[in-house]
Amino acid sequence: MPDTTEAPRPMTRPAPQPAAQAPASASRPVRFRGGGFVAEPRRWAALLAFVIAIAAWEASGRLRLVSPLFLPPPSAILLALQGLVADGSLARNLAASLMRIGVGWTLGTAAGVLVGFAMGIWSIARAIGLPAVSALFPIPKIALLPLFILWLGIGEASKFATIGLGVFFPTVIATYSAVDGVPRNLIRMGQSFNMPWLDVLRKVVLPGAMPGILAGFRISASIALILVVSAEMIGADYGIGAFVLNAGNLMLTDQLLAGVLVLSLLGLAIGTALSLLEKTLLKWR
Amino acid sequence: MNPRTRQFYGALGVGRRAVLALALGLGALSALPAPASAQGEKVTVAVLPLSSSAPIFIAHKRGYFSQEGLNAELRSFSAAQQVPVAVTSGDADFGITGLTAGFYNLAAKGTVKIVAAQSREEPGYQLSAYLATKAAYDAGFTTPAQFKGKRVATTTAGSTFHYMFGLLAEKYGFSTKDIQMVPLQDVPKMVAAFKGGQVEGMIAPVTVARQLEAEGSARILGWVGDVTPWQLGALFTSPETIRTRRATVEKFVRAYQRGAADYNNAFNVKDTTGQPGKGPGYDELLAIIAEATKQKPELVAVSLPFIDPQGRLLVDDVVRQTKFWQAEGQVDKALDPLSTVDLSFVNGHLLTQK
Amino acid sequence: MELFVRGLSHRYGDLLVLDSIDLDVREGEILVVIGPSGCGKSTLLGILGGIVPHGGEAVRIAGEPPPGCLNPVSFVFQDFSLLPWRSVEDNVGLVLEHQRMPTGERRERVEDCLRRMGLLEFRKALPKQLSGGMRQRVGIARALATRPAILLLDEPLSALDAQTRDLLMEDFLDLWKRDRTTAVYVTHNLNEALRLADRVVVLTRRPGRIRDIVKVGLPREDRAGAAGQAFLAEVHDRLWELIKAEARIADREIVDA
Ligand SMILES: Nc1ncnc2c1ncn2[C@@H]1O[C@H](COP(=O)(O)OP(=O)(O)OP(=O)(O)O)[C@@H](O)[C@H]1O
Ligand SMILES: [Mg+2]
Numbered sequence: 001m002p003d004t005t006e007a008p009r010p011m012t013r014p015a016p017q018p019a020a021q022a023p024a025s026a027s028r029p030v031r032f033r034g035g036g037f038v039a040e041p042r043r044w045a046a047l048l049a050f051v052i053a054i055a056a057w058e059a060s061g062r063l064r065l066v067s068p069l070f071l072p073p074p075s076a077i078l079l080a081l082q083g084l085v086a087d088g089s090l091a092r093n094l095a096a097s098l099m100r101i102g103v104g105w106t107l108g109t110a111a112g113v114l115v116g117f118a119m120g121i122w123s124i125a126r127a128i129g130l131p132a133v134s135a136l137f138p139i140p141k142i143a144l145l146p147l148f149i150l151w152l153g154i155g156e157a158s159k160f161a162t163i164g165l166g167v168f169f170p171t172v173i174a175t176y177s178a179v180d181g182v183p184r185n186l187i188r189m190g191q192s193f194n195m196p197w198l199d200v201l202r203k204v205v206l207p208g209a210m211p212g213i214l215a216g217f218r219i220s221a222s223i224a225l226i227l228v229v230s231a232e233m234i235g236a237d238y239g240i241g242a243f244v245l246n247a248g249n250l251m252l253t254d255q256l257l258a259g260v261l262v263l264s265l266l267g268l269a270i271g272t273a274l275s276l277l278e279k280t281l282l283k284w285r
Numbered sequence: 286m287n288p289r290t291r292q293f294y295g296a297l298g299v300g301r302r303a304v305l306a307l308a309l310g311l312g313a314l315s316a317l318p319a320p321a322s323a324q325g326e327k328v329t330v331a332v333l334p335l336s337s338s339a340p341i342f343i344a345h346k347r348g349y350f351s352q353e354g355l356n357a358e359l360r361s362f363s364a365a366q367q368v369p370v371a372v373t374s375g376d377a378d379f380g381i382t383g384l385t386a387g388f389y390n391l392a393a394k395g396t397v398k399i400v401a402a403q404s405r406e407e408p409g410y411q412l413s414a415y416l417a418t419k420a421a422y423d424a425g426f427t428t429p430a431q432f433k434g435k436r437v438a439t440t441t442a443g444s445t446f447h448y449m450f451g452l453l454a455e456k457y458g459f460s461t462k463d464i465q466m467v468p469l470q471d472v473p474k475m476v477a478a479f480k481g482g483q484v485e486g487m488i489a490p491v492t493v494a495r496q497l498e499a500e501g502s503a504r505i506l507g508w509v510g511d512v513t514p515w516q517l518g519a520l521f522t523s524p525e526t527i528r529t530r531r532a533t534v535e536k537f538v539r540a541y542q543r544g545a546a547d548y549n550n551a552f553n554v555k556d557t558t559g560q561p562g563k564g565p566g567y568d569e570l571l572a573i574i575a576e577a578t579k580q581k582p583e584l585v586a587v588s589l590p591f592i593d594p595q596g597r598l599l600v601d602d603v604v605r606q607t608k609f610w611q612a613e614g615q616v617d618k619a620l621d622p623l624s625t626v627d628l629s630f631v632n633g634h635l636l637t638q639k
Numbered sequence: 640m641e642l643f644v645r646g647l648s649h650r651y652g653d654l655l656v657l658d659s660i661d662l663d664v665r666e667g668e669i670l671v672v673i674g675p676s677g678c679g680k681s682t683l684l685g686i687l688g689g690i691v692p693h694g695g696e697a698v699r700i701a702g703e704p705p706p707g708c709l710n711p712v713s714f715v716f717q718d719f720s721l722l723p724w725r726s727v728e729d730n731v732g733l734v735l736e737h738q739r740m741p742t743g744e745r746r747e748r749v750e751d752c753l754r755r756m757g758l759l760e761f762r763k764a765l766p767k768q769l770s771g772g773m774r775q776r777v778g779i780a781r782a783l784a785t786r787p788a789i790l791l792l793d794e795p796l797s798a799l800d801a802q803t804r805d806l807l808m809e810d811f812l813d814l815w816k817r818d819r820t821t822a823v824y825v826t827h828n829l830n831e832a833l834r835l836a837d838r839v840v841v842l843t844r845r846p847g848r849i850r851d852i853v854k855v856g857l858p859r860e861d862r863a864g865a866a867g868q869a870f871l872a873e874v875h876d877r878l879w880e881l882i883k884a885e886a887r888i889a890d891r892e893i894v895d896a
Binding site for chain 2: 067069070145146147149150151153154233234235236237242245246248249250251252
Binding site: 185186188189190191192193194195196199203204207208210282283284285 | 688689690709710712713714716718720722723724725733734736737765766767781785
């Protein structure tokens with residue numbers, strides 16, 4: 001800076017100006033014009049919308065704008081729910097359904113992951129599996145219920161099969177795509193260091209496919225919840241699905257919605273559990 | 286309002302009924318063709334395409350509704366449960382179908398009221414059969430009384446099957462708890478469980494029963510009509526309609542009774558040897574029913590139910606039904622059994638013969 | 640160890656990529672391979688390292704691996720090829736896990752390699768937390784952990800910025816001086832070639848043939864000085880002429896086609 005090396009000229013030197021001062025009156029401040037288009041967390045907004053929706057729903061019932069038969073107000077649903085808790089039937093129904101979802105989902109998912117892996121690894125398995133999956137996946141499982149009854153009876157086996165088969169195909173597809181999507185260069189890397197086949201599978205392919213497999217779990221868990229209602233069409237005395245079906249048949253709409261509420265809460269709980277699992281397993285992303 | 290929001294509100298404006306009907310899983314399958322003269326006061330009737338609703342089809346086709354000054358539109362549904370819901374939601378002015386616990390729960394909410402009879406289980410009429418599997422029969426399960434302690438297939442709790450087992454239990458002095466009822470939602474799944482030997486018996490509609498017997502997988506132990514006659518179905522409307530459009534209901538019931546009378550004249554006749562014969566208009570009415578039910582006339586002819594010629598109800602049975610469901614815990618105890626019916630539209634209602 | 644290539648041709652389907660390559664990779668030298676994009680450099684390296692399928696016996700390896708060698712021919716990849724779910728030390732350790740060796744020794748070896756690449760304080764870090772230069776250091780550490788006889792490096796620095804590239808190149812040279820591991824080094828960058836190479840193989844456009852092999856006849860330690868720079872400028876110009884000629888023909892071919 002030449003200013004500092006020159007001798008000061010006290011008379012002509014202008015008063016020191018603060019750096020923030022703009023040089024001329026013609027200048028304008030630069031305005032921020034970015035912003036927006038970014039997802040920012042707004043928890044209160046969701047909560048507020050939720051509260052308003054519930055309040056409006058309750059009010060419409062209280063003010064007799066809508067018949068409580070058609071749309072039971074939240075208070076009636078909670079009352080029905082409370083009744084279920086009080087007489088212990090909620091616990092009994094929930095236990096029955098959770099057992100079916102647990103066993104059915106586990107069986108279907110385990111088989112699906114194995115088949116998906118095989119299809120991702122071996123060309124022969126892929127050549128057989130892809131058309132088979134395309135052909136069998138769209139079959140509505142509910143249409144097969146009479147067959148399940150003939151094959152497996154009306155006990156738990158046919159209920160497990162309904163849920164298991166429902167989650168099997170999406171899991172196959174998710175796992176297959178996940179394995180297929182593992183970067184080839186990582187596999188080549190493993191091979192270039194003489195890693196045995198099984199090690200490549202265990203240490204490279206499996207963790208690499210994990211995000212896709214877990215995303216598949218999210219979908220299959222929801223499908224299991226949907227299918228528990230279908231499964232419990234088969235001679236179920238207890239179960240949230242059986243309860244919902246029964247309430248529907250008897251036109252007890254408050255009970256019906258109470259059961260539906262339990263199902264969605266169950267979905268929420270499972271979703272949260274999966275998010276936690278993802279957080280721990282996929283920390284590296 | 287920009288066009289987009291208007292469209293949005295327009296979509297909402299489809300109406301609460303349509304939205305709720307959707308929400309309740311209600312789907313009108315098809316509207317049957319309108320009668321020749323589409324004039325007069327419009328009434329909508331919710332029906333199932335079954336021959337138990339024959340008087341409606343006959344009255345419609347033969348113009349009895351239009352002669353009463355009514356322009357009746359029939360809307361066909363796929364499940365019994367949907368019919369009273371359609372009346373409740375206002376999608377139909379009248380409904381006609383079998384009576385279930387679900388119906389009485391709607392009646393308890395004050396949305397439906399019975400005005401006339403539909404079909405009933407009557408001695409000598411083969412509508413519903415008691416069935417045993419071949420294996421159970423061979424093991425000694427040969428009479429309806431032996432349903433005690435058996436495992437049976439039903440559609441759902443609160444269904445007509447459930448009630449028929451209740452009547453059977455009452456008749457033979459045991460309780461419904463002595464029968465292990467397996468809910469399977471619909472008849473195809475019941476048949477699957479029955480064929481697979483998962484249950485020992487069931488009550489089944491005549492066509493299913495005959496087919497299973499012909500296949501050799503079932504034995505017919507008897508007919509519900511012979512063992513426990515009861516009021517299987519009814520014609521109903523909403524209390525609101527009765528209050529505000531009483532004359533319309535009267536006209537409708539009159540036309541319905543004419544249809545019921547025609548039905549009986551044609552089908553409910555015995556020839557000189559006591560065998561079922563053919564009355565006047567037999568072929569024409571059979572064709573009408575076959576068209577409405579989309580079934581072959583031969584099949585319709587062998588599964589025609591008994592329908593009271595004047596639409597008279599077995600009043601004591603209707604009362605008994607309410608009490609039964611209340612005892613089973615399926616229907617609100619506060620429901621007054623007599624509030625479910627309005628007996629003023631049909632003269633000379635009946636009592637079950639003991 | 641040494642590699643001998645005799646009459647190597649390679650096709651992908653109908654596409655001839657390499658045509659009659661004859662090449663020796665001699666003990667202790669750094670052989671740099673340059674050539675137009677798509678001429679088959681990576682393919683050549685892949686065949687040398689046995690990860691590109693090639694029937695036939697055009698490539699042979701000779702000599703005894705040095706003591707402690709666990710993988711005679713090891714790669715350093717252009718895209719680093721690190722496992723994103725493993726920490727730095729586990730990425731390096733990965734290539735030792737299937738070898739039969741005591742845990743303590745394995746840990747020592749990993750630590751030693753990390754120290755030599757200046758990675759010790761990042762041992763617990765995940766790849767996503769590292770800069771590109773650091774990631775390639777992990778890639779090099781991993782290759783070194785197997786004590787290879789021959790290193791195959793496929794454009795190891797091309798994903799990095801110019802400064803990082805120069806720094807890492809010097810570090811690599813320092814490291815190399817200790818073991819003088821035989822190396823085949825593919826690059827597009829003439830400066831890298833001149834700084835590192837004993838010999839530079841210039842490939843033609845696809846199908847890749849050997850256009851010329853240029854010897855950089857100056858010891859590496861003399862290349863930094865002014866005299867060295869002048870000498871290298873000559874070699875640079877010669878290489879540049881060769882590449883330019885190939886690139887021109889390739890361009891014309893593209894226009895014609
Ligand atoms: N697996 C493969 N299947 C078919 N063709 C391939 C395959 N791998 C490479 N090729 C083709 O072979 C040619 C040579 O590829 P290669 O990657 O060996 O070139 P390169 O010299 O390394 O190029 P670059 O300088 O861009 O890295 C290219 O035209 C490429 O498209
Ligand atoms: Mg390349």
